[in-house]
Amino acid sequence: xxxxxxxxxxxxxxxxxxxxxxxxxxxxxxxxxxxxxxxxxxxxxxxxxxxxxxxxxxxxxxxxxxxxxxxxxxxxxxxxxxxxxxxxxxxxxxxxxxxxxxxxxxxxxxxxxxxxxxxxxxxxxxxxxxxxxxxxxxxxxxxxx
Numbered sequence: 001x002x003x004x005x006x007x008x009x010x011x012x013x014x015x016x017x018x019x020x021x022x023x024x025x026x027x028x029x030x031x032x033x034x035x036x037x038x039x040x041x042x043x044x045x046x047x048x049x050x051x052x053x054x055x056x057x058x059x060x061x062x063x064x065x066x067x068x069x070x071x072x073x074x075x076x077x078x079x080x081x082x083x084x085x086x087x088x089x090x091x092x093x094x095x096x097x098x099x100x101x102x103x104x105x106x107x108x109x110x111x112x113x114x115x116x117x118x119x120x121x122x123x124x125x126x127x128x129x130x131x132x133x134x135x136x137x138x139x140x141x142x143x144x145x
Contacts (some may be wrong), residue, residue: 001041002081004030004075005141008055012134013123021121026071028133033097033105037145042105044145046112054139057125062139066118073113076123076131079105087092100127 003112010024015031030047035039050067057063082096096102103125123129 001034001037001045002032003045003049003143004078004081004108005052005139005143006030006133007139008074008134009089009134009136011131013076013121014130014132015124015127021074021076021123023072023119023121024134025069025071025136025141026066026118028131028135029073029075029141030081031075031106031109032077032080033102034082034099035096037097037101037105039108040106041145042112045143046109046111046116048145050113050116052143054141054142056085057123059112060071067116072119072121074121074123074133075101075106075110075113076129077125126143 006028008024008028011028012019012022051065053065054062055064055069079096081090082093085091110120110122
């Protein structure tokens with residue numbers, strides 16, 4: 001699985017003019033299931049993200065996790081994280097998991113984060129979404145499991 005994390009002060013996702021998810025302060029997590037991924041990758045990614053120390057402590061160092069700050073997360077599926085741009089000018093997305101499998105893994109990932117005590121809101125899998133966020137820092141981190 002691939003994820004792009006952004007430390008946020010706020011974020012929201014809108015579908016057809018209606019806000020369906022919002023979060024902050026905490027993390028905006030764009031996530032993509034790749035071909036061959038399974039529950040092991042879901043577990044590994046969720047564990048890494050919940051423990052990742054990217055939030056400021058009392059002296060301004062990145063030394064706290066999302067759990068430490070009691071932050072929340074907005075998780076949005078994004079198959080375009082599977083983009084292969086190695087040839088030509090049009091990215092290929094064949095590395096992404098098939099839609100049904102991707103949705104299952106995405107849902108499992110959301111459940112794992114919530115089970116760790118992180119308040120989680122989501123986008124709509126496969127929908128055309130508008131995402132707004134205020135990136136705090138900015139801090140943006142790429143993770144693969």
